[in-house]
Amino acid sequence: SKIHVTTTVNGDTVEFLADPRETLLDCLRDRLGLTGSKEGCGTGDCGACSVMLDGRLVSSCLVLGVEAEGKTVDTIEGMARGDDLHPLQRKFIEHAALQCGFCTPGILVAAKALLDQNPDPSESEVRYWLAGNLCRCTGYDKIVNAVMDAAA
Ligand code: FES
Known part of the structure; x- marks a missing residue:
């Protein structure tokens, strides 16, 4: 039941x-x-x-x-506010940080969790934090660049 x-x-x-x-x-x-x-x-x-x-x-x-x-x-x-994308979402578009897009929602949620607790992470902190999020298109550099840019 x-x-x-x-x-x-x-x-x-x-x-x-x-x-x-x-x-x-x-x-x-x-x-x-x-x-x-x-x-x-x-x-x-x-x-x-x-x-x-x-x-x-x-x-x-x-x-x-x-x-x-x-x-x-x-x-x-819940990440965008109406038509207003979250800065991370905007930076992912700007940096073309997605290919097939399947991993993107999970990565955005994880990246937001990082920036909410550490607004100015180093590149290695971003890479370490996102190590649990796999991208089969392997576009990791663009993803890391987008997160770093959103944090800046
Ligand atoms: Fe949950 Fe892969 S579907 S970690």
Whole structure:
């Protein structure tokens, strides 16, 4: 039987019914229609599913949907303010820091988490922080440049 979950997603209170074994990633995508977070691996290795849970960066494929009960979840969908892109999003476009785009939402969420706690990171700090976010197109230099530029 399904479990009723009430949580705050991108500032809005939402409710959904989750299978007890369903991941937060699947709940976001399939129950709430927030398909920005991607499933690359499903095993915590790629970072494509990165979201913030109570202000902490997590791989949402490793979190159960029911664990979001009473917590706050912030996803890529909450990053722009209406038509106003987040500075990181603008810099990713400017630097052409995406190719197929599959990893981009997770990388943006992770990069925002870094800049929120360390507004002026060194290049090696950016590379270290994003080491958990894989890009199969391997466009890492442009991604790092975009993050560094957004921080500047
Ligand atoms: Fe969650 Fe890869 S899908 S880390």
